[in-house]
Amino acid sequence: MAGHRMKAKEVFLRRGNLSCIIPWGALQRVGRIRDKKIKDREIDMKQTTIDGITLSLAGSVELPLKWVGQDELLRQLLAAWMVIDERDIPFNPRLVGKPGVGKTTLAYAAAISLGRPVFLYQATMDTRPEDLIISPVIGPDGKIQYSASSLVSAMLSGGVLILDEGNRMSEKAWASLAPLLDDRRYVESIVTGLRIPAQQDFRIVVTMNEDASTFELPEYIHSRLQPQIYIDFPEADEELQILKENLPFSDGEILSYVVTFLQRSHRADELYSVRDGINIARYALKMAAAGSQPATDLLKLSVQRILGDEALPYLG
Ligand SMILES: Nc1ncnc2c1ncn2[C@@H]1O[C@H](COP(=O)(O)OP(=O)(O)OP(=O)(O)O)[C@@H](O)[C@H]1O
Numbered sequence: 001m002a003g004h005r006m007k008a009k010e011v012f013l014r015r016g017n018l019s020c021i022i023p024w025g026a027l028q029r030v031g032r033i034r035d036k037k038i039k040d041r042e043i044d045m046k047q048t049t050i051d052g053i054t055l056s057l058a059g060s061v062e063l064p065l066k067w068v069g070q071d072e073l074l075r076q077l078l079a080a081w082m083v084i085d086e087r088d089i090p091f092n093p094r095l096v097g098k099p100g101v102g103k104t105t106l107a108y109a110a111a112i113s114l115g116r117p118v119f120l121y122q123a124t125m126d127t128r129p130e131d132l133i134i135s136p137v138i139g140p141d142g143k144i145q146y147s148a149s150s151l152v153s154a155m156l157s158g159g160v161l162i163l164d165e166g167n168r169m170s171e172k173a174w175a176s177l178a179p180l181l182d183d184r185r186y187v188e189s190i191v192t193g194l195r196i197p198a199q200q201d202f203r204i205v206v207t208m209n210e211d212a213s214t215f216e217l218p219e220y221i222h223s224r225l226q227p228q229i230y231i232d233f234p235e236a237d238e239e240l241q242i243l244k245e246n247l248p249f250s251d252g253e254i255l256s257y258v259v260t261f262l263q264r265s266h267r268a269d270e271l272y273s274v275r276d277g278i279n280i281a282r283y284a285l286k287m288a289a290a291g292s293q294p295a296t297d298l299l300k301l302s303v304q305r306i307l308g309d310e311a312l313p314y315l316g
Pocket residue numbers: 065066067068069070097098099100101102103104105106207209242245246274275278
């Protein structure tokens with residue numbers, strides 16, 4: 001795997017005795033730059049050596065995701081990550097909401113706006129503490145090599161980690177992150193015996209599905225994952241914008257039908273989400289392209305096949 005180079009950007013503000021380190025992306029939005037000095041740092045992402053132990057680092061991700069509407073949520077997440085004084089530390093925010101409301105998309109959009117490498121860790125109920133930190137692997141020469149998880153790779157390269165679906169992980173896995181999530185900001189690897197501190201620029205966000213908790217998280221973890229940012233279903237106009245963003249090749253008529261369907265189902269407290277709406281429209285468009293009927297005539301069939309008969313009443 002070829003190594004690649006990343007740039008991390010920060011803005012240092014100084015007024016009197018006060019100095020703050022603020023993410024560049026956030027400042028651009030807030031627009032309050034008075035005196036700025038941009039520091040560029042180049043990091044070799046492939047391998048790093050700590051106390052004589054060489055770790056291979058995971059690659060960062062680049063996803064074609066763009067957050068549409070609900071700007072306030074993006075602002076709240078970026079505010080949680082800000083460091084407003086040299087004695088300050090960033091929060092470890094938690095994004096909570098029903099399945100498919102955009103938690104991962106929001107986390108990614110906020111992370112990428114910081115201009116730092118973004119890493120993703122998909123948590124599952126089988127995630128073990130060492131999976132989150134450092135795993136031993138057999139190298140091509142038959143010797144043991146150490147592979148840093150995407151979490152540790154983000155810590156070492158001053159990147160952002162999205163810990164996706166965090167509530168699927170067991171308490172044992174969470175316990176290994178406890179020192180990282182308070183003001184100690186380090187993890188310990190049992191496999192290598194290393195204590196690994198997070199770079200100052202490291203940020204983490206955890207997404208959690210409101211309705212699919214596999215494990216009940218203990219209070220000491222909940223209290224470390226603050227603030228909690230709740231994502232609700234969007235209003236009709238924003239939902240239409242989101243559908244347009246995800247299906248730019250669709251005509252507006254079918255998307256309007258889908259938004260009406262989604263809004264009715266939100267009012268009835270159903271769990272149908274934007275993701276379902278995108279799938280319904282996409283499938284109707286594909287069937288239309290494959291046959292001779294217009295997509296709007298195929299919506300009913302699409303809803304039936306994607307969500308089942310019980311969703312049909314919301315189509316009106
Ligand atoms: N505000 C938004 N802007 C752009 N796309 C969005 C938005 N909200 C939802 N989407 C789209 O809806 C789909 C679902 O979003 P996403 O995967 O982020 O949801 P999620 O809450 O993480 O779902 P899950 O709980 O299943 O992990 C994606 O295709 C995403 O692009």
